[in-house]
Amino acid sequence: MKNDEYPPSEDTFFIADNIENEKGESALDLGSGSGYLTKLLVENFSFVVGTDINYGVLKHQTYKTKNLVCCNGSDALKIKFDLIVCNLPYLATDEILDVATDGGAEGFEIPKKIFDSVINSIKENGKFIFVTSSLSNYQKLIDYTQKLGLKTRIIAKKKLFFEELILVESTP
Numbered sequence: 007m008k009n010d011e012y013p014p015s016e017d018t019f020f021i022a023d024n025i026e027n028e029k030g031e032s033a034l035d036l037g038s039g040s041g042y043l044t045k046l047l048v049e050n051f052s053f054v055v056g057t058d059i060n061y062g063v064l065k066h067q068t069y070k071t072k073n074l075v076c077c078n079g080s081d082a083l084k085i086k087f088d089l090i091v092c093n094l095p096y097l098a099t100d101e102i103l104d105v106a107t108d109g110g111a112e113g114f115e116i117p118k119k120i121f122d123s124v125i126n127s128i129k130e131n132g133k134f135i136f137v138t139s140s141l142s143n144y145q146k147l148i149d150y151t152q153k154l155g156l157k158t159r160i161i162a163k164k165k166l167f168f169e170e171l172i173l174v175e176s177t178p
């Protein structure tokens with residue numbers, strides 16, 4: 007692991023299994039990390055961008071991809087995407103000690119920043135798919151996407167030993 011890179015994990019593979027049939031022109035992997043999902047998206051989308059708030063992680067990415075941008079959410083991007091995926095830092099934590107996993111209070115603080123950014127980057131007929139968990143207040147996340155005007159539904163769940171992973175889809 008280099009520069010605190012988050013290695014592909016259960017939540018990464020959970021998203022991967024559920025997006026393998028997604029196709030289109032443009033896709034964004036928000037919080038690209040190792041680049042595992044970004045590289046997967048390159049197979050089915052002609053233009054793929056990965057963003058991450060951690061510059062070191064992007065610089066030394068394990069699964070190398072092009073079009074990497076260091077920013078919060080999609081703040082630096084002026085284009086809109088057919089598909090945006092995000093393996094959120096969703097853990098409910100008092101402080102943000104690890105940007106890869108810590109979501110802040112109720113696991114909402116960092117996801118909120120990401121949602122506020124993403125809302126400007128989804129095409130009218132596009133979709134935003136994110137993973138969260140029973141360890142966070144995931145209903146609060148879902149309610150917030152709806153407050154932003156998105157239609158949101160849970161599309162898959164996966165029970166692990168300590169938590170249940172929840173995959174959510176939001177559309178304009």
Ligand SMILES: C[S@@+](CC[C@H](N)C(=O)[O-])C[C@H]1O[C@@H](n2cnc3c(N)ncnc32)[C@H](O)[C@@H]1O
Pocket residue numbers: 012013014015017018036037038039040041042043057058059060063077078079093094095105106107116119120
């Ligand atoms: C749980 S890891 C997921 C990494 C990779 N996508 C995967 O699925 O294995 C979350 C990633 O989001 C990044 N991140 C955290 N907060 C962010 C933000 N506000 N904007 C962009 N990226 C962020 C972290 O640096 C980390 O690489």
